[in-house]
Amino acid sequence: MTWSRALTEAARSGLTVERTKLTPLIAVRGTAGLALVIGLCLWRGDPSLAVSSAFGAFAAGLVTFQRSMRPRPVLALAVAGALAVATFLGYLAAAHLVAFVLLLIGWTFLAGMAWAIGPVSGLAGTQTVAIMLVTVTLPTSVLGALQHAALIFFGGLVQAALIVVFPVRPWGIQRDALADALAAEADYARRLRHDPVAPFDPAPLMDARLASQVTPRQAKRRPVQLHGPRGLAERVRPVLASLADPVVGAPLEGPERDRARELLGAAGTVLDAVAHAVRHAGPVRLPPEAMATLEVPATGPMLNGAARRAAYRLISLLADAVELTDEPVRATRATTEAERGHLLRPSVPKLVPVALRALHREARWSSHIFRHALRVAAVAAVGYLLGAALPFGHGYWAPLASVMVMRPDFAQTYSRGVARFIGTLVGVAVAGALMALVHPGVYASAVLALVCVWLTYLLMRTGFSVTSACVAAYVVFLLGIAGEGWQQTVEARIVLTLVGGLLAMLSYALFPAWETPRLRDRLADWLAANGSYALAVLDRYARPAEGRPRQVREALLDARAARVAWEESEARAEKEPVRPRGPSLATAKAVSAALATMGRVTMIMEAHLPDRDAEPSAGAAAFAAELRRSLEHAGRAVRDGGGMDWSALHAVGERWDAEEENEGVAPRAAGLLLDALDDLAEALSEEPDERHGAEWGTISHPQ
Structure with a gap:
């Protein structure tokens, strides 16, 4: 692929807006956490503290929307703790340019290496760099730095508390992962009716297995519906393939093939019903036609040999799936010893050695994650120095834009760079126009900022350009709380975002890690x-x-x-x-x-x-x-x-x-x-x- 075509494809991908399922209640809960933090700081009469603490609550809420199987309160607290440490160190070093740049290089490198642990860890590391760069106020003492770090952590604590007090669809991600796996099995069974060697993508089964890993605390509360069906789905798949295969299973033509097609169709119906029950925490509802198909005909078995064994095994597994899924939804039990052996997710303290091993594996020159860490650290330092030299103020926006768009691979970095700039352009234009026309005060700016946060959380999965526009408008209104002039905010935001995006793209062209x-x-x-x-x-x-x-x-x-x-x-x-x-x-x-x-x-x-x-x-x-x-x-x-x-x-x-x-x-x-x-x-x-x-x-x- 040529550079021109690659850039065109990246731009098109970055500007794509996807239709996806929205979660307004979860967005309201995250926005409420941010509103509590801002409201308390404004009640104390310090708008600058409200602006500073809002970044922590926003970032802690943001990470809870990521596709992670860990408990949401744990994610919010872990990210809030990392943000507080980054804030404290950043505020201490911000008054000294050389010390801050050295700190920024080291911290950004570690944040880049966090992608070796997983995408959620990588995103959390990116957020900590962002909070380190956002030096809204500069405390003159260690006590002041501790105060700001405590406010950042308080924002995450509020988000975690709201998740516990107001749970929205508990175990929803785990239910969706298991239901998707069962639905994929159902689709596979139907495709096998017409194509006996149809392919199957194991990704849904892998996601379901990841979702089934629980911490010891979760193991005591997990619903019964999330226990047995995943293992049954794993065992059903080879049986379906064996029954449909024309060499090992039923012959390609004749009465045996017709019977195999009937069984595969009934299996698809049963698996879909089980998937629906798991997703919506309800009972299994099966049509009588499917139940009749899964019974042995009065004339006796119509299959022979390996196909007959596969058919009997399939009927038994489907019956077990319905029985396990139809248990009372509220009943719970602890995991078995076998489940503890390989499905137990380590707690956050026990995750440390796992993370260290992951970092050690990627600490080599040929690793694309190691190169990403070097690349993002260099770009953050250059962007910060360049932003400080430009006469716009808010120079941290240039490295902030770079860090937020950079990913370990080429396509995501370039697509996010384009989406970030276009989204920022739209967001600051809309927010700047509102500021110019309405001239909102402190409280009105806070309300507008909260509306933007709610839109960000609500539209999180529609596309990076959409969320970039919402975040850009949020920053304009948030700085309006502190009395920043909107004209300077809009101009600096656009120019420095463009500079940061160009630095990110140029860094990948000069120091790539091609796949x-x-x-x-x-x-x-x-x-x-x-x-x-x-x-x-x-x-x-x-x-x-x-x-x-x-x-x-x-x-x-x-x-x-x-x-x-x-x-x-x-x-x-x-x-x-x-x-x-x-x-x-x-x-x-x-x-x-x-x-x-x-x-x-x-x-x-x-x-x-x-x-x-x-x-x-x-x-x-x-x-x-x-x-x-x-x-x-x-x-x-x-x-x-x-x-x-x-x-x-x-x-x-x-x-x-x-x-x-x-x-x-x-x-x-x-x-x-x-x-x-x-x-x-x-x-x-x-x-x-x-x-x-x-x-x-x-x-x-x-x-």
């Missing part, structure tokens, strides 16, 4: 993770008595994570203005399809794992051993552009199939796995590689 060169590594990681998943399943067939269920489960989770990492890298690389150094778009789609098929086939094998007392399969052991050797060579081929050779694996697979005379599920699934690996080799063989010339096309195919 395109990493595509081959991401692809190799996905192949390796899929291979580990397949090997874990094959080991269960080879040694049923020694199998560990957690081994297969962990391998599946790693495969999903590798797939998501590849898809995110591919999406970022498509928007970068760099010369292609990875697979082309067509090749990437073909490779993704092949690896997704590899994962689907492995999942089908997992759905028919043998019992512990089953006979070991020598064929599975030989196939797993050869697959392990072949994957090592294939991974190097993907990274370095060599050749893939699956001929030895084909030979082992043919012997296994002949030994079991095509009666077992695993040998047939192994044949499908080989087909997927052949598709992968074919897709990559057609991709020219400039680093290795014709070498990339020398992938051998089994005859």
Whole structure:
């Protein structure tokens, strides 16, 4: 993609306004917290303190709107504490330019590295830099700095208290995540009726698993509806795929296929009903037609072999899903020992070593997060010095604009930069016009600022340009409380925002962290993770008595994570203005399809794992051993552009199939796995590689 096209796409993305579900009650609650803080400070007769404390309450309320599974009061308090520390240190150093710039560089670097912990931590770090830059008043003593820091923390404390006292749809995010996963399963079941090998995006299941992680305190209060259905959704998916697959499950045509379609349609209906019950905390309502379909016909089972086993398993799982979801909504129980083993979310103090390990992993030159931290720290310092040199006042607005738009990847930084400038232009124009026409006093300015905050919270998910306009107007009215002239505010805000946005964009052009060169590594990681998943399943067939269920489960989770990492890298690389150094778009789609098929086939094998007392399969052991050797060579081929050779694996697979005379599920699934690996080799063989010339096309195919 050329620079001109990349910038055009970024601008279009930044100015896009999305239609989304609004949450007016939550917006009112967040605005009420800010109103309490401003009102108390104005009641004391100090408008400057009202302005200062408002930033803390606003930022603490802002972070609670992010998609985080942690309790909202904890988020508000944690962010308020970080804001208070940043405020205290910033006020102490603000009177000394050199000391403040050094503090700003170090603090901004740490805030940039916070993206390694997660997006919510990254946003919170950005807010702390913003509050450090917003030096509305300059205390002359340590006691004054402590007072302002206490006010900032008080704002977050008020927001946390309001969340506890006035809860709006408790467990709403967790309910939505689980309902989305069940709805995705329902859609998958319906698509399998017409496409027996339809793809499935595991992202909703991953979100549901993340939402199911709870702290010890949450574990005692979680509704029953949020316990069992997620695990059932995980177990339903491979059963659906196994039933629909024309090789392992029901034949492609005939009465068995018709019966499979009926069961898949009924499964979609049941899963949708369960999803609706979970989302709205109500009972499950099923149409009688779906219930009749899930009963064994009076004439006897119409399916045979693996398809019949999958059908019985599907009916049992759907019955369990309805039973678990139809429990009394208000009943609660503690998590089981198994759930504590892998679904327990660490508390905030216990999160410290986890965060330190995440920071250590990204503390390397090749990390895009490490480069982002260096980039944003340099831009913040340059922007602050440049803003101080310009004759506008409020020089901190230039680095503030840079910090707020900068993200670890190119597309978000540029799209947010455009959205920030356009939104600021609109916001200050509207607010400036109101200030000029109405000339509001202190209290009227406070009311207008609160209206802008409510709009910001309400329209949070519609687009960054919309929220930027609301925030820009909020700042104009907020500074009006302190008696700032609106003419100077509008002019300085527009010019310095433009300067800050240009600095952010220029920094990425001069010191990028492109995703395109990493595509081959991401692809190799996905192949390796899929291979580990397949090997874990094959080991269960080879040694049923020694199998560990957690081994297969962990391998599946790693495969999903590798797939998501590849898809995110591919999406970022498509928007970068760099010369292609990875697979082309067509090749990437073909490779993704092949690896997704590899994962689907492995999942089908997992759905028919043998019992512990089953006979070991020598064929599975030989196939797993050869697959392990072949994957090592294939991974190097993907990274370095060599050749893939699956001929030895084909030979082992043919012997296994002949030994079991095509009666077992695993040998047939192994044949499908080989087909997927052949598709992968074919897709990559057609991709020219400039680093290795014709070498990339020398992938051998089994005859």
